[in-house]
Amino acid sequence: MNLTSKDYVEYIKMISKRYEGCGDYITSLDAATGDGDHWTNINSGFLKLVEIADELEALSISDMMKKIGMTLMSAVGGSSGVLYGSAYLAAAKAAKESETITIDVLKDIYQAMLDAIMQRGNVQPNQKTMIDAIYPAVQALKISIADGFDEKEILVKMKDAALEGAQATKQMEAFRGRACYQADKGVGHLDPGAVTMSYQIETFVQYILTK
């Protein structure tokens, strides 16, 4: 793989479409354990990105990531705005020298995103947050690169890990965010942020594989 800014923006459009279609479901997840606005937050953020698609396309990978980060941070608000914002700003730093996104650049970008979210959110894996989708994905990505799988296999493993990770949040207790004020710490409910994060990764992989 070897993605340009234009490719990445196509992916952004694809994930935004996907979000548009799953409003009731994601809202119901956040209404069950949080305040119900996660879908509105994330959907409005990506719509905003689609609006500025032309501008984004014209930027270098790093500048595009930075612009995405700043845009999400101010358009989304709440917890996920600042977390996605921090993640993309960190990705911009990681991609400083990259002209395109290769599989190795992707690894650096996702690792940077993961670290930024964990640091900003002060969370560990298994605490019922979006980390529980991206953390296993990054692990799968790193291991399968090291193990020498081919790109398609690597991407599928990464995607599967993200989806499984999101599903696993159902049994977890929340330590951060609104769900931790629930008497049952949200046990029995999926974490909305983990689900939308897993969609990000799944759609990204689908985009590359069907390109």
Place this chain on the structure above:
Amino acid sequence: MNLTSKDYVEYIKMISKRYEGCGDYITSLDAATGDGDHWTNINSGFLKLVEIADELEALSISDMMKKIGMTLMSAVGGSSGVLYGSAYLAAAKAAKESETITIDVLKDIYQAMLDAIMQRGNVQPNQKTMIDAIYPAVQALKISIADGFDEKEILVKMKDAALEGAQATKQMEAFRGRACYQADKGVGHLDPGAVTMSYQIETFVQYILTK
């Protein structure tokens, strides 16, 4: 007729009993055109009088009337408290020289009560208030005394006039009190104060006739 303070207190007990029995009805009348507290007001006032019955019995007619007025004024509150209070204070003045209540004393007392209420309330007959029960009763009392009817007939005419007067409020428009804020000025509903006033007069007559 020739009533002592003790007799009058017996009548007070009788009317208080009667009020106790008609809470829902009177409350519903005031709820329809006012604020629904008329029965609570008037019932608590007369219960208070029953509580101090021994004290009242021992007083002269005039002092008893004054005490009743002061008690009702402070125990009842709202519109009817001050109106009944003013009425009984005026009655006390009218009965200053009377050792008992004869039919002529009764005429003076009722006339004084009527005047006091009209003055304090700044109302005329036909304005959908308690006046519409006591005003026709006083008219009937005066006319039938002048026409030389016997006492029983006088009392029955007075009572009938009070009851009819109360019924007549159903068609009247309110000019005073809460009912005048209703879009229909209360037309179609009985005035609660007129109904309880008619009970006062009816019970008084019943008390004398069955004594």
Place this chain on the structure above:
Amino acid sequence: MKKIMNQPENIIDEMLKGIAKANKDVIYCEGKGVIARREKSDKVGIISGGGSGHEPAHAGYVGKGMLDAAVCGNVFSSPDPERILEGIRQADSGKGVLMIIKNYSGDYMNFTMALDIAELEDRKANYVIVKDDVAVEDSTFSTGRRGIAGTVFVHKIAGAKAQAGASLTEVKETAEKAVQYIRSMGVALSSCIIPAVGKPGFVLNENEMEIGMGIHGEPGVGKSELKTSTEIAEILVSRILEDFEKSTSMEEAEVALMINGLGATPLMELYVLNNDVQEYLENKKIKVYKTFVGNYMTALEMSGCSVTLLKLDDELKECLDAPCNAPNFKV
């Protein structure tokens, strides 16, 4: 009917105790329903009162520069003359007492009865009657207009005038002028339940509002579908201005504005309405000198609001701006 309370019949007494415990500048005259300033001062006394259920009216307006005493009846029920007399006594320093009465016949009768008794005690007292609700036609024949949130402005004006050392006649005169210059009107989004009645005075559907209702759960002049804040601003303010114009020109007028919550309406909504009302007034070239947004005159847990305009001249401005120490109207 869900309430934080103990025995319903003690609610007013316990509330007044709670008020006195919250504010060391006042005393509660137990059994008399009176909250009075602890410090007595050598000036015309100002009292107000009426039924309870309108908190912070009236006890929240007792303080230096506003009321000397508030007389509190049961929920929406006028206090009796004895209580009012106690209020007069508490407020009287020998210079006389002005009573500020909202125009309800129950209040009028009880306050004037108290005045009659006070005169027997050789006290000087007088009164003004506030009738600011333009939803109801004014009338010299029937009781006419209700007194609603505008009453709070009259408290402030009369309190400042008295504090400045004016005589009873002068205080009354200024208060009367304020009464002439005040207009209000409200809408309700839900009714309130008087404990004694147990059911709401009117019922509204999910998309209805009641226009021009009073502050005791009594219905208003009509229902309508729920309007936007911009529309509500126009309905209320245009009616108020129309009514002003019958007796005084509002061209280039300066006003004090009160956006009053009826009890259960979030401040957020009152500020949204304020935004619309001020825009409407700006278009009409009416200048807002001072704005008050909050729950000033409530009706238990009713939701909705009222808008009040007080047309100002130099004297009224001075009175409005004078320092005031009442807990719910600090200047």
Place this chain on the structure above:
Amino acid sequence: MKKIMNQPENIIDEMLKGIAKANKDVIYCEGKGVIARREKSDKVGIISGGGSGHEPAHAGYVGKGMLDAAVCGNVFSSPDPERILEGIRQADSGKGVLMIIKNYSGDYMNFTMALDIAELEDRKANYVIVKDDVAVEDSTFSTGRRGIAGTVFVHKIAGAKAQAGASLTEVKETAEKAVQYIRSMGVALSSCIIPAVGKPGFVLNENEMEIGMGIHGEPGVGKSELKTSTEIAEILVSRILEDFEKSTSMEEAEVALMINGLGATPLMELYVLNNDVQEYLENKKIKVYKTFVGNYMTALEMSGCSVTLLKLDDELKECLDAPCNAPNFKV
């Protein structure tokens, strides 16, 4: 969901416009959700903020002696770092800015992100986190306690300290002490509806109450049958005192007391509760130095209340008593 509003998506912007129109001492930085003092002063700046829906928090506390700026997000949603940065800029006179954050991870993340950016602009900023709700177990591992009504006391204390000319380090130190000395807990009689969700966060039957809920419609630690005011006072205050005792003795302590309404509860009920709370404290020989009863930190149209105690020492007393000009906390 019945509201006085126009387009729901404009409600916060219109509210903030309405706030600025009501109060000539503040400006509204449009598009930035910031209400800031018009007058800039040469002292440590104090800002606070968070999701909207808690009015008068936080914009009602902007004024001399309290906050220099309030940063307002959407309903119950943390403002983004750019907005907070604007708040920091508005409040910064070169002496640095203290941010008062309620302990929600969304607020914490956005405020600290803004702080990181502010430092890149060579601004000095620091923060305290308020976590006063004793309904939730405290924890260093998870987010732990929520910040609720006690936050208002921290605004006042920090504001007074800054006004007195203290340095950023000193202001932070005093604010931290206040945070350590504040405990709150609440009960709800009905929930509130977040516009985005459209249904209440919890549902209560006619005779139920929710104990220890937060201020965003999230459920509490448990339901119970509706208790009397006396019982509610005991439940809340005993839990608060117990929690204090874990870290500081309350014997003969002096406290400031806040009886806070959540939005739709009539003042009458808050005063009844105040009566009971004060009696309870008197029995425990705890002296109430000052009492605040009213809607200070609300949750839209939720009905219910919270009780907050701030244990006082001489410094905190002085800060509490210092003059303050914020519209909703005038001293």
